[in-house]
Amino acid sequence: AQSVTQLDSQVPVFEEAPVELRCNYSSSVSVYLFWYVQYPNQGLQLLLKYLSGSTLVESINGFEAEFNKSQTSFHLRKPSVHISDTAEYFCAVSRGYSGGSNYKLTFGKGTLLTVNP
Amino acid sequence: DTGVSQNPRHKITKRGQNVTFRCDPISEHNRLYWYRQTLGQGPEFLTYFQNEAQLEKSRLLSDRFSAERPKGSFSTLEIQRTEQGDSAMYLCASSTGQGQETQYFGPGTRLLVL
Numbered sequence: 001a002q003s004v005t006q007l008d009s010q011v012p013v014f015e016e017a018p019v020e021l022r023c024n025y026s027s028s029v030s031v032y033l034f035w036y037v038q039y040p041n042q043g044l045q046l047l048l049k050y051l052s053g054s055t056l057v058e059s060i061n062g063f064e065a066e067f068n069k070s071q072t073s074f075h076l077r078k079p080s081v082h083i084s085d086t087a088e089y090f091c092a093v094s095r096g097y098s099g100g101s102n103y104k105l106t107f108g109k110g111t112l113l114t115v116n117p
Numbered sequence: 118d119t120g121v122s123q124n125p126r127h128k129i130t131k132r133g134q135n136v137t138f139r140c141d142p143i144s145e146h147n148r149l150y151w152y153r154q155t156l157g158q159g160p161e162f163l164t165y166f167q168n169e170a171q172l173e174k175s176r177l178l179s180d181r182f183s184a185e186r187p188k189g190s191f192s193t194l195e196i197q198r199t200e201q202g203d204s205a206m207y208l209c210a211s212s213t214g215q216g217q218e219t220q221y222f223g224p225g226t227r228l229l230v231l
Contacts, residue, residue: 107159
């Protein structure tokens with residue numbers, strides 16, 4: 001079984017400031033890691049994912065996350081945020097490849113990022 | 118690609134009534150997942166289909182819950198004898214069925230049980 005801890009329930013920042021949203025996971029098997037974003041009144045959208053290979057993954061809108069196996073972390077960062085980044089961010093984990101077909105996601109409780117002018 | 122759709126978007130019902138939700142996955146997506154999200158929490162896995170076969174159910178899915186996916190296309194989630202604790206957002210997601218691939222989420226059905 002896997003579990004995810006998002007250490008901050010709310011993160012307020014000013015526009016153009018850097019931000020880090022923290023995520024730690026627990027698992028007895030190899031994992032795949034994800035960040036999903038939920039804008040107000042919208043569904044969950046995949047922001048970025050780590051499956052294998054380079055531990056640093058990037059999204060098209062400037063976010064990046066680094067998989068750190070020794071610290072069991074997958075923190076999300078952005079060097080300069082915009083007001084439009086205001087949303088709830090969810091970290092999620094699934095088991096890594098093992099020949100089965102169920103890649104159900106286990107989510108953290110979410111972090112509400114509020115970007116103020 | 119029209120995305121995952123869910124109907125209805127909102128449902129208000131009285132305790133004890135039955136409700137049914139529908140999910141239409143992205144065309145040709147073999148895998149379909151149901152999740153439930155309550156206020157202040159992340160989504161929690163309920164059940165999973167590979168084509169028409171329901172392969173896993175969470176312990177969260179009590180006997181009052183049943184899900185189907187006839188012919189491996191759309192899926193329905195029925196809750197019988199609803200309770201106030203069933204109030205939540207019910208999310209559906211689909212994926213292609215090839216290894217670990219992105220799960221695409223629908224907008225959800227928000228259920229309120231009075």
